[in-house]
Amino acid sequence: MRRLVGTEPLMVAGATVLCVNERKELLLQYRSDADIWGLPGGVMEYGESLEETAARELHEETGLLAGELQFIRILSGPEECHTYPNGDQIYGVTSVYLARTTIGTLRITGESRQLKYFPLDDLPSSLVPKARRIVNELNPEWM
Template identity: 50%
Template structure:
């Protein structure tokens, strides 16, 4: 059971502050890696919640590997996003206020493959993205990868 699941057993669906990391991976064609998330059934960048004892960078590396099969050789911190703008309510009712460290993977190795968290994985041109989940869209706009 992960940290958030442990909290949820005590507080139910009430809002929590959820620290985590997200990772932007670009291929040689400057296309961004997106995942069709199984928990929300929408497109987003790989990432997830921090576990007790982990750093934000460890969280980024772990989530990228778990969700895509890729390993980041180097990470660059692009931004830390937080506040009311990053409130999210999951389809099942859980409420969170995200505090997300956004990293860019400078070099990745491994074989792209999903798991139960990723229904589909693919690279998309930045000017032709599928419909993104609200959090990903806000993050990408905030760091200048997507225009309003």
């Protein structure tokens, strides 16, 4: 698709996961492509549901298999416009899911330099703005 449109904006559907441990700490990944902390997630592949996208991305980026995924909300609008370092632009429509239980152990992949659980009141300052918006709008009852 990028060969056809270059860096022009594309509308992209995706999912992100709020993965919390038993201490209600939030899993973040230090992204290798942007040198910043963010939430596991990514773009939907053809034939996937958004929930399947969330589960796949969590596994690909962290090594964890999600237990039940709880739908939280959809993010869309002008604040979901993003320009990547290579100049590609997207307008995202992102489903946010919560995973309270996971199976497996954390595993660093090519997309991450570090994976770490953080208390919600002590998140790193270098957090992707989208992730900060999601966390700031969290209802404590969801956790």
